[in-house]
Amino acid sequence: MAEWGKIGSRGNVEDRRANSIGIGGGALGIGGVILYLLLNYLGGGHLTDVINQLDQVQVPTQQQYQNSDFEGADNYEVFVSTVLGSTNEMWSKIFSQNNLTYNPPKLVLFRQATRGACGVSTSYIGPHYCPLDQTIYLDETFFQELQNKFKAKGGDVAEAYVIAHEVGHHAQNELGILDEIEQQKTSANENELSVKQELQADCFAGLWAYSIKNLGVFEENEIQEALDAAAAIGDDRIQSRTEGYVNSETWTHGSSEQRVGWFTTGFNSGALNQCNTFE
Numbered sequence: 199m200a201e202w203g204k205i206g207s208r209g210n211v212e213d214r215r216a217n218s219i220g221i222g223g224g225a226l227g228i229g230g231v232i233l234y235l236l237l238n239y240l241g242g243g244h245l246t247d248v249i250n251q252l253d254q255v256q257v258p259t260q261q262q263y264q265n266s267d268f269e270g271a272d273n274y275e276v277f278v279s280t281v282l283g284s285t286n287e288m289w290s291k292i293f294s295q296n297n298l299t300y301n302p303p304k305l306v307l308f309r310q311a312t313r314g315a316c317g318v319s320t321s322y323i324g325p326h327y328c329p330l331d332q333t334i335y336l337d338e339t340f341f342q343e344l345q346n347k348f349k350a351k352g353g354d355v356a357e358a359y360v361i362a363h364e365v366g367h368h369a370q371n372e373l374g375i376l377d378e379i380e381q382q383k384t385s386a387n388e389n390e391l392s393v394k395q396e397l398q399a400d401c402f403a404g405l406w407a408y409s410i411k412n413l414g415v416f417e418e419n420e421i422q423e424a425l426d427a428a429a430a431i432g433d434d435r436i437q438s439r440t441e442g443y444v445n446s447e448t449w450t451h452g453s454s455e456q457r458v459g460w461f462t463t464g465f466n467s468g469a470l471n472q473c474n475t476f477e
Contacts, residue, residue, distance in 0.1 A: 200355050200420055202280045204413045209282025213275050214308040274338060278305060281358045282334075285365040288409040292470055293372070303327070303368040305334040305361070325360050327367040329376055334364040348439060350430035351423065355416065359403050359424035359461070366402030370395065389450055393433075394475045396451040397460040400428060401473035404464020411465075421465065428461050429454040 271279075286302040293300035306312060311320045315330035321337035328335065341357055344350040370376050375398070379391050407421060429435065432454025434444045451457070463472055 199353075200358070200415050200417065202277055202354070202415065204415050205280050205284045205410065207283030207287050208279045209286050209302060210304045211275055211279045211282060212304060212306045213271070214306055214312050275307060277354065277357075278307060278336070278338075278361065281361045282365065284410050285362055285406050288406055289365070289369050289372075292405075298372075300369075300372060301332070303332050303334055303365060305336060308335065308337055309339070310337070325364055327364045327371075329367075329371045332368060332371065334361070334368070336361070336364075344427070344430060348430045348436060351426045353420075353423035355420050355423035356427035359407070359427050362403035362406040363399045365406070366399030367395075369402055370398065389448065392450040393452045393456075397456055398473055398475040400452075400457050401460040401464040401475065404461040404466075405468060405470065405473065407461075407465045408468035424461060425458050428457040432457050 282303075282305050286300070290300045290302075306314065306319075308319065309321070311318055312335065313319070314328050314333055314335060316328035319326070319328075319335035319337075321340045321343075324340045325334065325336045327333070338357070341350075341352055341360075345352045350356065367376070375395070379395055383391055403424070407416075407424060410416075411421075431451065433449040433451050434446070434453045437444045437448075446453070452460075460473070460475065
């Protein structure tokens, strides 16, 4: 396990796990609907489409439930806050060097489902960033699903990589990259731009890992957990396991090789200008 205690900074984490939206009911159940949408996303759909569809789902029963297990700051909340804090330090420094001001994101921990500016967030669609409220949504039980269904090895460094990747999307938002992508997007190039956007966020996650490696946070070869996670969520790996075939034309995040490659580029270089996946 990494030595996260060597990082002194903390990020803004809102823990909703003790007060989540329970979802159930329906013929197949809302879980079946969400699983269908997840497979659509992993098979080549777009996260914004999945979120919009989730927001339109008619949920027969919703109830707030209290869970006393999450009262106060537990170890996982401290871990997430620490990782987020270390990304804040790195991006604040990068922005300052370019005469810009970095506005750190918020991260919401939840269980089952919660609502944000982009609609319903569930563990089924995995960790994601909502640019409308500059917030990352994370149900940590999703990482167990990655291990069970997509054979990821897991580990705290793997989870930290995913958080840093989502923060990378926030940095893209802050830099105006997401707006530029929206302006350039057409039906013909939408998937290509999505892949480039995701691979850049992987490179940004590599920059984060580079920024803390001299602090002695990672043990020898521990960064391999991040590389394994990047490979596990490559479009080709996911399509192969969920669909039984691979179709690169529908990719939205990039192949396992591309994701590992761009994370490695960021980690080895530590240079923002090396993360221009749009060239």
